[in-house]
Amino acid sequence: MSDVAVLSNSQLNKRILSVIIFTFFCYLSVGLPLAVLPGFVKNQLGFSAFIAGLIISLQYFATLLSRPQSGILADRLGPKRVVMLGLICCGMSGVLTILAALMSHSPMLSLGLLALGRLFLGVGESFSSTGSTLWGMNVVGPLQTARVISWNGVATYLAMAIGAPLGVMLNNWFGMSGFAGLIALMGIGGYLLASSKPAVSVSVGERTPFHRVFSRVWLYGMALGFGTIGFGVIATFITLYFASRDWSGAALALSVFSLGFVMVRLGFGRYITRFGGLKVSLGSFLLECLGLIIIWQADSAMVVGFGAFLTGCGFSLIFPALGVEAVKQVQRQDQGAALGTYSAFLDLGLGLTGPVAGLFISHWGMQSVYLAAAMMVLGAMLMTLRLHLRRSRQSQ
Template sequence: MRLHPIYFLRITGLLDGISLLVLLGIAMPLKYIWGIDQAVTIMGSIHGGIFITYVLTILFAAVRVKWSILWPVAALIAAFIPFANFVLDWKLKKAQVNYSVQPFNYALIVYSIVFFSFIDLFAQLPVMSTFATSVGTSTFLVGFIVGLYSLTNTFGNILSGIMTDKVGPFKILMIGLLLTSSALLLYRFVDSPALLIVVRIIHGFVAGLIVPAAFTFSANSTIKEQQGKKVAFTGTFVGLAAIIGPAFSGILASKTSVPFVFTCVALLGLLLAILAAIFLRKHNLLKKDNSQTNLQLTGTIFNAGVLKAYLGAFFLMFSQGVIAYLLPLHVQSLGYDSRLSGTLMSTFGIVAVLIFVLPTNRIFDRVAPSKTMTIGIGLMGISQLLISQSTTNLSLHVVLGLYGVGFALLFPSINTMLIKATPAELRGKAYGYFYAAFSLGVVAGSSVLGWLPLTITEGFVLTGIILLLFATYVIFNKHRDLTLNH
């Protein structure tokens, strides 16, 4: 008799709840009262490993059990509240008999690969600058090393897109997962700035192979009428990575080390490579899409919809780069603890995830993507302006929540726009350039403002104006064809 997925969720949930109580109730008093630092180091590592397993079982149950999305959301929230796992277990035990198990959906593996790729990115945010400093990197080079990942990621994205169209997404996913996991393990051997630069170049490039292939795989296996909703659901895993990644790496790195954090992420990548080899091989199909009427197959992918999607991707991540660069500085200048920056970033991620998973995701199949794109980029621009004027804890949380709404509207919109504007046989290349625009946006957002002689407030204001100008551009060019300028 097969064990029910809810049973696995209950077991890992109880283990997570127990490890959290031991960490808070035993390990932390041993450290802060009796000075035994090793207690938190050991228990923090154990709890981190259990938490990752718990998140994976939540994802497993979410796709195998026919139940409301509110259950996995509640399970995730319970992980951060003492004793909540035990209450949830009591509820799940009674509910288990009421929910049937549906056949395994291979899309779970694709979603998990997307999660891995983005948690690889977001886990770097709180720790990379300090890690670079710890190996003797100068202040001038720290910013360069942080941005080097996204810069080399661009070339990996483009190569992935080209090769995905030639050999199919499965092989590229396998190569990307294995090489990225190996690159993450290289951080254990870094002991100098030069070696760190080499590892960052390798890591960024091979990690860039994954996302275009994963999104192409997902897009080519989705019927037209559900593309917007499917992209929104995929965005859920991006949002979860944005929520979990910084908190996970920040906490675990403080208890262990940065290389240990990357080793944990590498193990997740290796696990997914094994699962992909088992479940995705038979789905490695190069689908022909003869239903496309808006693009003649002349060997080029560039048209109005595609270029708007690329610009949307660039400005989305330009905004993210500014947030990553300026928000911690803004919080620090207001006299708040640096932990508030992580909480604020999680706030926008939580809001975005809720919009992705709740019935609100139907909007992406019912409203033209150009409209939701315009609203999304507009809200993000307004949020940047408001951040510059926010000086209290509450106002910052409210504004980042508004930013999350804009992000949630924009991300599925540009993906849906790209899917509708490209045939399946050219979609890999389209996604390669798309995520190259993502990577360049991060580099531009974090580095350009660093070069300009602007205050923190002026940086947010300039970003807000740029985003609102782009929203205006989209409105007035809704019915015009864009041309590619070299």
């Protein structure tokens, strides 16, 4: 945009937030069921912890499969249309969840409806979040990429911090139809709001073949995927972990995680530009690993909360820090494809977390998943160190 250079920080943020609000709608829809669905599947429908984890992970697999396509469509059709499609899918997930609750007397049918709703939510997540991020990058220009991705993350985890306890509250008051109805309403309202905003022009230029885009960003994405597992085991299994220890406050632990995430993102996001994405990622992985080890060794709900807070602080800057570096590897007309491909590794990490962690729980107990997650985050730190060393050699 020609006037971006003269905008103040507050004006830039206002432009970004005008479209990042759709990410908030999307991830509030993601957060509302998180603390409720595992217990519903396990306790009311009578399925195992593995099936409960698989139902949660279906959303991430759907996001994984649709994420690259969402970026390609955003490059070609414009991010506004992709966001509108995503919000429709989010709303459909709410409708299907209501039907699943009504059919709880038939466990297999209810589980099938719930699974279908999770698939719709996964597609809605990829389209809404990727489209919103690219939309934001277009309204403020490529120099503000780190700012856009950072605000996108703030919207994501602020929504999830609100969503987890709000979902529990609505479930206690109205049953599953309470939070599922809110998801459906947000899909409709978000669609109408997005349709009223002006579209942005699509960048022209020869598109890079997808396999080349993939080859340029996959290492950044792999590190992101490994680092995401810490969030995955907290989001998916913290309620069952608390229940296994007869503790209360699982939803609060999710909120504390998100609080740490948002605080660091708002307070230290500028460090990505100052020190570089790879250096910031190295410190972030180390902090996330420490938080997970604390949860693994915790002997009280308060200690788990502290570990969740540190994990959120560590995880906070990983996506924008590595994302800025990944997007730099391609031309502007391919940024949507690069962002979608890079983000897909986040979904891969979350998708694998549910079933794999469920198997860990069956063999080694609930606490084992947090030690395993810490080891995976350590692996992500080693990958990032490799990228940093390679960058240093190239600059010599």
